[in-house]
Amino acid sequence: MVAVLTVTVNGCGAAPGPGAGPGGTLSEPSGSSASSASSLPAALTITVAGRRIIAAGVYDVADAIRVAGVVLPDGRLLSVVARRVLDAHARPAGIRVNGTAASLTTAVAAGDVITFVPGVDSVEATRIRQVPVSLDPAAAALYVSYAPGRSQVVQGVLSGEQVSSVLLSAPTVGRLRSPAWLSFTFDDGPDQLATPQVMALLAAHHTPAVFCLIGVNALAHPGLARAEASGGYRMCDHTQTHPLNLPELPLAQLQAQIRTRSLSVSQADGGVAPVYFRAPGGNWSVAVEAVARSLHLIPLSWTVDPRDWSKPGTEQIISSVLNQLRPNGIILMHDGGGNRTQTVAALTRLLPELAAAGWNAKYPS
Ligand SMILES: [Zn+2]
Numbered sequence: 001m002v003a004v005l006t007v008t009v010n011g012c013g014a015a016p017g018p019g020a021g022p023g024g025t026l027s028e029p030s031g032s033s034a035s036s037a038s039s040l041p042a043a044l045t046i047t048v049a050g051r052r053i054i055a056a057g058v059y060d061v062a063d064a065i066r067v068a069g070v071v072l073p074d075g076r077l078l079s080v081v082a083r084r085v086l087d088a089h090a091r092p093a094g095i096r097v098n099g100t101a102a103s104l105t106t107a108v109a110a111g112d113v114i115t116f117v118p119g120v121d122s123v124e125a126t127r128i129r130q131v132p133v134s135l136d137p138a139a140a141a142l143y144v145s146y147a148p149g150r151s152q153v154v155q156g157v158l159s160g161e162q163v164s165s166v167l168l169s170a171p172t173v174g175r176l177r178s179p180a181w182l183s184f185t186f187d188d189g190p191d192q193l194a195t196p197q198v199m200a201l202l203a204a205h206h207t208p209a210v211f212c213l214i215g216v217n218a219l220a221h222p223g224l225a226r227a228e229a230s231g232g233y234r235m236c237d238h239t240q241t242h243p244l245n246l247p248e249l250p251l252a253q254l255q256a257q258i259r260t261r262s263l264s265v266s267q268a269d270g271g272v273a274p275v276y277f278r279a280p281g282g283n284w285s286v287a288v289e290a291v292a293r294s295l296h297l298i299p300l301s302w303t304v305d306p307r308d309w310s311k312p313g314t315e316q317i318i319s320s321v322l323n324q325l326r327p328n329g330i331i332l333m334h335d336g337g338g339n340r341t342q343t344v345a346a347l348t349r350l351l352p353e354l355a356a357a358g359w360n361a362k363y364p365s
Contacts, residue, residue, distance in 0.1 A: 062104040075119025079159035091119035145174040170319035176358035180327035183364040184209040188336035190224035205351040207361045215240035229272035236276035247285030276300035302332035308343040317346035
């Protein structure tokens with residue numbers, strides 16, 4: 001007698017995917033009398049997903065799986081960020097013969113029903129490491145020496161993929177190889193809280209700086225604007241209301257934003273006219289620059305942007321400044337536009353460190 005085994009794997013005969021539910025069944029149609037592996041003939045008629053094939057040598061579960069062309073739905077081990085497959089067989093699928101736990105070497109008999117319990121996917125473990133943070137090579141080359149900072153990094157144990165990185169301490173610089181100049185500029189003020197703190201720090205370190213005022217803020221805090229002017233700091237017109245789309249404004253509106261003599265910037269600062277003009281967001285156009293120059297304002301850009309307004313952390317602000325700063329650099333920071341605690345904390349460290357390194361502050365030219 002020839003036993004006929006019908007193998008159906010999720011109705012398609014192909015590898016079932018993870019989570020696809022119990023997969024293949026290896027069963028014998030009713031009417032067969034074969035009952036044990038030892039009685040199986042050398043050649044069997046097997047139907048895989050409705051297609052009958054002749055197979056020889058089916059004695060155990062591994063044979064049946066091979067003949068059926070089934071890929072076991074093992075659980076995969078995935079990397080922590082990219083979800084790359086690190087191990088396709090990390091959690092082997094369960095095998096059942098007639099509902100009872102079995103293995104690849106379990107003997108099969110005609111009439112047996114083989115099912116699979118898909119393995120569950122898992123994600124690799126992570127570890128926390130502290131790693132040194134170097135200065136950018138071009139920045140490092142400016143100094144006789146520097147000490148690296150430190151970051152705390154969370155990464156996948158196997159893949160090394162980085163989940164997160166937090167700068168714990170910025171690098172610290174030693175002496176410059178040769179003295180150099182820099183300029184500090186502070187935008188979007190004046191601000192009741194931050195502006196007095198920034199001015200006090202600058203005064204304590206005898207550091208000149210430029211304040212780029214927003215007209216409406218100067219109107220709101222005329223005393224602070226006057227204090228900046230009388231403190232010897234240079235004033236910069238940063239428009240009346242800080243429109244980021246300045247280049248798109250009609251000429252009349254553009255002139256109304258920049259025409260300082262009629263604006264609160266010059267009214268509030270006690271008559272000290274701004275020397276510079278800075279376009280909000282650095283959004284310049286030929287017309288913007290032309291209007292500024294026609295009012296004898298020097299267009300003021302920047303070369304160092306630590307993005308302090310985004311509150312990236314005090315250490316990150318310091319690190320960005322050190323990495324971006326080159327001789328004659330113009331540093332952009334903010335004494336307005338939100339909570340400037342990080343900016344003030346960064347400035348508290350940067351002013352003495354940069355001075356000790358040999359940086360001299362000047363007004364931008
Ligand atoms: Zn601004």
